[in-house]
Amino acid sequence: MNQALPLYVTSGEPAGIGPDICLDLAQRHDSRPIVVLADQHLLQQRAQILQKQIQFIPYHGQSEPSSRGQLYVQHIALNRDVQCGHLDVDNADYVIRQLSFAADQALAHHSAGIITAPVQKSVINQAGLHFSGHTEFFQEKASVPRVVMMLATKTLRVALVTTHLPLRQVADAVSKSRLIQVLDILLADLKQKFKIASPRILVCGLNPHAGEGGYLGNEEIEIINPVLDCYRQQGIQISEALPADTLFTPEHLQHADAVLAMYHDQGLPVLKSQGFGEAINITLGLPFIRTSVDHGTALSLAGTGLAKSSSLMVATDLALNMAESA
Structure with a gap:
């Protein structure tokens, strides 16, 4: 430039x-x-x-x-x-x-x-x-039509499916079409702006324990995992919906270039606890x-x-x- x-x-x-x-x-x-x-x-x-x-x-x-x-x-x-x-x-x-x-x-x-x-x-x-x-x-x-909020430290990147929404509205906002838009933007900008040739993405489930097989919510079964399956079939390195309470552990994060969280306070407290004051916010998709x-x-x-x-x-x-x- x-x-x-x-x-x-x-x-x-x-x-x-x-x-x-x-x-x-x-x-x-x-x-x-x-x-x-x-x-x-x-x-x-x-x-x-x-x-x-x-x-x-x-x-x-x-x-x-x-x-x-x-x-x-x-x-x-x-x-x-x-x-x-x-x-x-x-x-x-x-x-x-x-x-x-x-x-x-x-x-x-x-x-x-x-x-x-x-x-x-x-x-x-x-x-x-x-x-x-x-x-x-x-x-x-x-x-x-869509942008993606991503925060990053030196060792962790967290992107969000939803941003500044009341918690009551989050589940309704997590749709297949939104997930596809967010993932397309996240993958494109990790490649173009961060020069990561083959991004590896971990995805948080929406519900506790990623829905516990449907006992704690059906969004993972009906919405999130079907979308993620389509990306894996294209050869993209992306997880299934994982429990957020164990996803942010070193053994998981060492194999990821970014984490996709479903909502603001699911992913950002972990990131800010690691690097508050030195973390940054990036708007993807602009x-x-x-x-x-x-x-x-x-x-x-x-x-x-x-x-x-x-x-x-x-x-x-x-x-x-x-x-x-x-």
Whole structure:
């Protein structure tokens, strides 16, 4: 991919730690421009609070990467001044404008991809703006029928069949058609974006003990395993539905490139317990690269100097690597 194309980093909720961790990008010198989408005055104020000496450079399409101690900024204006740790519904659309700008640039092939800092879903919805998450937002912007949320550490990748759904709705959402769409995207992106020639996938059952032969639920028998059988008949290395309480053990994981979980809190607690702060979120199935931190806005840490930027750095590294191999 063209080395001159930038990676855009959305700074997220302005009252949270997003601006803080974005400032640490000034410590890097990368192969292409890394550009933070934020109100430049907000970044300057946060840098002053944190006693960081940074040269902020307005981004106007420069092709050369910034040097250490510098930070490219695409100015997105706040609606109101920000106080660390205090949410303000009047700034909710500021967050959406960051995401829209980043998506529009990526879809127009004017960027190499997007890296996102955390947002506060509650305040966006309180402002009357429907928002269920980055994943769904970018799916709608890109007009693709399905995307897949995958989180990863250095040793584990977990993709999800369903994402931000109430638990009551999960079983109804696990259909054959959804499973096929998710698996097709997961297999394609493991091959194309992660350069895994023949992916090996472990699949969690939906029910305890993967349904216990139908005594604890029929979804494995009627929906999940018939789909998985079709993929195995094509020579794809994929398990049958396995009990999630024993799937995440070393003897199973050492033979897997990714785990497919049926719902959010089935797979992600295990992954985050292994690598919280250094895990990242990747949206598969988009026509552009999108990686993200694995943590929230941490409002109480904003402006304190205690926020860690390790997940943002890993997300940036992965986005750069995927851009180079695209």
